[in-house]
Amino acid sequence: NAGVTQTPKFRILKIGQSMTLQCTQDMNHNYMYWYRQDPGMGLKLIYYSVGAGITDKGEVPNGYNVSRSTTEDFPLRLELAAPSQTSVYFCASSTLNYGYTFGSGTRLTVV
Amino acid sequence: GQQLNQSPQSMFIQEGEDVSMNCTSSSIFNTWLWYKQDPGEGPVLLIALYKAGELTSNGRLTAQFGITRKDSFLNISASIPSDVGIYFCAVRDTGTASKLTFGTGTRLQVTL
Numbered sequence: 590n591a592g593v594t595q596t597p598k599f600r601i602l603k604i605g606q607s608m609t610l611q612c613t614q615d616m617n618h619n620y621m622y623w624y625r626q627d628p629g630m631g632l633k634l635i636y637y638s639v640g641a642g643i644t645d646k647g648e649v650p651n652g653y654n655v656s657r658s659t660t661e662d663f664p665l666r667l668e669l670a671a672p673s674q675t676s677v678y679f680c681a682s683s684t685l686n687y688g689y690t691f692g693s694g695t696r697l698t699v700v
Numbered sequence: 701g702q703q704l705n706q707s708p709q710s711m712f713i714q715e716g717e718d719v720s721m722n723c724t725s726s727s728i729f730n731t732w733l734w735y736k737q738d739p740g741e742g743p744v745l746l747i748a749l750y751k752a753g754e755l756t757s758n759g760r761l762t763a764q765f766g767i768t769r770k771d772s773f774l775n776i777s778a779s780i781p782s783d784v785g786i787y788f789c790a791v792r793d794t795g796t797a798s799k800l801t802f803g804t805g806t807r808l809q810v811t812l
Binding site: 593620622624629630631632634637639645647679681683684685687688689690691692693694 | 704733735740741742743745748788797799800801802803805
């Protein structure tokens with residue numbers, strides 16, 4: 590029972606580099622989400638998806654892109670990393686009207 | 701975006717003490733949730749509240765959905781060291797996609 594799996598767990602990027610944060614879930618959930626968590630702050634929604642082929646912007650989408658080609662996978666892409674994107678990133682999935690299942694997070698540092 | 705105000709921001713308590721924290725909103729929401737985040741992990745759902753005035757327990761945890769639908773509180777009785785972590789309230793968007801908005805969290809430290 591893997592739940593929501595995120596890779597990598599840690600990453601250091603240089604300014605201007607790009608990377609993809611991977612997220613996969615094995616619970617057949619339709620809804621998937623990406624949040625970022627800055628120190629002392631709550632979680633802010635970056636992007637979300639209600640099913641394969643459908644994605645939409647959340648509260649803080651600038652500098653990120655997503656795709657949802659399958660029910661299981663919801664990768665988050667950073668094209669030109671900036672120091673402001675230093676954060677902990679959480680992927681989550683859910684069914685309608687139930688609480689989220691979160692992954693264990695990716696800690697990203699941009700230097 | 702919607703703001704949830706959680707208080708207190710942090711708490712230092714002794715093992716065995718009871719804890720109370722709350723969360724308020726300027727808007728009405730029909731679903732309130734409480735999550736706990738252990739260090740280095742993602743948040744885990746503790747309690748979900750779906751009806752105004754509802755009081756729900758999960759072991760030593762008790763949460764209430766405020767009658768105005770603008771607030772909720774979480775109580776932890778007889779705290780133990782493993783209660784350490786960050787507690788978040790969250791509300792569900794009334795639109796599609798089941799989006800959640802999270803509070804800024806209450807950091808709980810338990811001393812022996």
